[in-house]
Amino acid sequence: MAQKIKLSTIADALGVSTATVSLALRDSPLVADSTRDRIKDHARAIGYIYNRRAASLRTSRSGIVGVVVHDIMNPFFAEILRSIESELDRSRQTFILSNHYDQLEKQRTFIDTLLQLGADGVIMSPAIGTPPEDILMAEENGLPAVLIARTVEGAAVPVFRGDDAYGTALATNHLISLGHTRISMIGGTDQTSTGRDRYQGYLNAMEAAGLEVRPGWRIPGPRTKQAGFEAAGQFLALKDHPTAACCWNDLVAIGLMNGIARAGLTPGVDISVTGYDDLEEAAIATPALTTVWNGQREVGRRAARALLDKLSGTQVRPSQELIKPELHVRQSTGRPRER
Amino acid sequence: MAQKIKLSTIADALGVSTATVSLALRDSPLVADSTRDRIKDHARAIGYIYNRRAASLRTSRSGIVGVVVHDIMNPFFAEILRSIESELDRSRQTFILSNHYDQLEKQRTFIDTLLQLGADGVIMSPAIGTPPEDILMAEENGLPAVLIARTVEGAAVPVFRGDDAYGTALATNHLISLGHTRISMIGGTDQTSTGRDRYQGYLNAMEAAGLEVRPGWRIPGPRTKQAGFEAAGQFLALKDHPTAACCWNDLVAIGLMNGIARAGLTPGVDISVTGYDDLEEAAIATPALTTVWNGQREVGRRAARALLDKLSGTQVRPSQELIKPELHVRQSTGRPRER
DNA sequence: CTGAAAGCGCTTACAG
DNA sequence: CTGAAAGCGCTTACAG
Incomplete structure (x- = not known):
């Protein structure tokens, strides 16, 4: 050379x-x-x-934005990333991506890397157990943060996410209105704000309708297709098993439907299933999945804009922006089967 | 602060x-x-x-590696990325990710960004139409490259990919051995080396078995679940429609199966379907998908190692490494139905 | 409208 | 084993 x-x-x-x-x-x-x-x-x-390194050393602006999520292989995050990407592209920011797989250490290493590279800001879906101090530390060192999907109590930064309690209530009420009385909630964890909110929404709807909620009807944990598939066995083995399942997300719902089909039952007929997120593939699942649109595009777009505003010096209030979810009814839900 | x-x-x-x-x-x-x-x-x-910028300005090593693929939302690439990630993590390299969506301009912009940041190297699945000069230019400016999934004629760099012609031949021969004689090839494009190789493997197998190949049996294009779903209509409308479909990848196969099911037929019974890649979800699809394992993990791991070797000054030969695919038989294929 | 000079925060020969 | 000094390639006041 x-x-x-x-x-x-x-x-x-x-x-x-x-x-x-x-x-x-x-x-x-x-x-x-x-x-x-x-x-x-x-x-x-x-x-x-x-030579951007030289320029950046002088100006202390790097044109780099970090994005860290649980797992980019999860289509839910992938859809958010897509809109973050198109928003950042427009203002010629390079973005660095990382998964934290809910390991605090990986998240810390990444934030450290961003600080070392002099990144201009970070958009993060915080790992389970992220203390507010971690975010404060980043901000104090000149790395402004914006949160997506999950919130961290005590962190004074903007948060963009869906109204989760409202969303699962939509799904649960839809099932109740079809005549279901025994409804299971499958997937998610109490360790995240999202998990607590979605479960709460389900509980609220059940209680408002005066329906009993048995502890065994909650199968916490699953967040992937594979896990949803495996949960089918556990679900079908419940005594007087519920006639409907309100799932943590579309992946769990699709996995569960596959598991139900594998057991010889027909999802949407024998068992009603709802998802959450309305991923692109929800519409082409078999049967097409009734689910709650979670505004991924909107979350990504607004988060990116908020960060860009922060970078350009605009005052951004550390507010919670709740995007209103919408129910999309398809073929995976119907009246309960006579037995 | x-x-x-x-x-x-x-x-x-x-x-x-x-x-x-x-x-x-x-x-x-x-x-x-x-x-x-x-x-x-x-x-x-x-x-x-x-301050890595300052250090990097002095040493001209940045600890950054770029990775650019068609689309990280595609689980095929996501699985490759996962193994690249774990390999690079180990040697404490930060990696920057980008999609090019097969747009040459986006790919060029990204390579330019890497050059400006003084990245140490790049792993790329080249966009359709990438001229060898683009890769030569990067290398001449101190950005060594390693290719994955697709090759670029005339670019003297290491390439890691599956043996595509061999893989589709495996799938096609499996269908032939079950008794199918009218077999369709759905998805892919002649514009990539992968597309040409996979189609060639199908042709080779058909011809070796003395079977006729009608032009209409090839439905080029689809590479996503959505497109596979939509191709079902076209497939079923073929005169004397084939009894089996050899699909471009698992996404197309799963989409096609959903489309077939939506039309009231049973995939795996009425129509046999094969995929390609053996994504994690192939095993839990309904029916479980017969597919060709494409060595994603292996491709990612080897490509990352080759790049790290290049960075550490080890001589790496610009060779084509073909990973041998394997057929995984599941429930989506069976004997042709009597009519 | 253009130039000379200082400085961003490191690392690397070179001396001692 | 440790220090003084130069330099990586830019940008930014400051002069003119």
Whole structure:
């Protein structure tokens, strides 16, 4: 590889100063049009590559934004990421992605990396057990944070997520209105705000309808298709098993439906199933899944914008933004089967 | 936020030079044990954050590796990424991820960003139409590249991918051995090496068995669940429609099965379907999908290692590494139905 | 409109 | 084993 080309290479070749080259390349109005064009043409011709590390060291802005979620392989996060991506692209920010798999240590390592790289900000779905101090520490070191999907009590930052209690209440009420009285809640965990809220919404709806809730009807844990598939056995083995299942998310619901089908029953006919998120594949599942649209696009878009606002110095209040979910009724729910 | 803490802050406080601090923090044997401990303890105590931009500007190593694929939302790539991640984690490299969605411009922008950040290397599944010059340019500017999944003719870099022609031949031969004679190939495109190879493998198997291949039996294009779902209509509308479909990947196969089920037919009984990749969800699909294991883990692991080898100066030959696929037979394939 | 000079926070020869 | 000094490649006041 040839001699490294830098600003001064261009400056020397054209008989101007590096200051002029620097300004010209960034389209500063301080530089005469003709000078600017001459410089830009030459830079392109010799294949100049802008050194962002050097610039960033000087300006202490890196153009890097970090995004950390539980698992990008989860389509729920993937859909959020997609909209974050398109929002950040527009303002020419590079983003660095990481999974924390709900391990606090991995999350801390990543935040540390961002600090070392001088990242401009971070969008995070906090790992289970994230203490508010972790977020405070980042902010104090110049790394503003915005939260998605989950909240952290005591962290004074903006949070964007769906109204989870309202959402599961929608699903549960839909099942109740079809005539179901024994309804199970499958998946999720009390260790996250989302988990607590979704369970609460289900409880609220059941109680408001005067329906009994048996402890065994809750099968906590599953969050993946695989786990939903495996939960089918446990669900069907419940004494007087429920006629409907309100699932933690679409993945669990689709897995459960597969497990139910594998056991020789027909989901949507023998057992009604609701999902949560309305992933792209909910509509093409067999049967098509009744689910709660969770506003992934909206969450990603608003979170990215809030962060960009913070970066540009706009005051952003540390508020909870709850996106209103919507029920999308499809074929996986119906009247309870006569027995 | 308090006064910025840097090496010299520590040096001043402890009455040593910045050189000593720098060496101590990196565990250099040149520094006395007691001095090192004193320095490290103090650094931790006052919350020192290492500035990687400054270090990288000096050393011209950034500890950043870029990864660019068509779409990280695609579980096929997600599984590859997972193994790349665990391999890179181990050697403490940060990785930056990007989708190119098969747009050459997006891919170029990303490579440019990597060059500007002084990334140490890039692992890429090249976008359709990537000219070898793009890869050559990156390498000449100090960004070594390793290819996954697809190859680029004329690019002298290591490539890790499955033996695609062999893989679809496995699937096709399996269908033939069950007694199918009218077999369709659904999905993929001739614009990628993978697309050409997979179609060729299907053709080879059909011809070797002396079976006719009608042009209409190939439905090119679909690569997603949604597209596979939509292709079901076209497939079922074929005159004397085939009794089996060899699909581009698991997503198309699962989508197609859903579409077939929606049309009132039973996949695995009325129509046999094979996938490709053996994603985690292939095993829990309904019916469980017969598919070709494509070695995602292996591809990711080997590609990451090859890049790390390149970075450490080991000579890596620009060879094609073909991972041997394996057929996993499940319930989505069976004997053709009598008509 | 353009140039000379300082400085961002590290690491690396070079001395001692 | 430790320190003084130069330099990585930019940008930013400050002069003119």
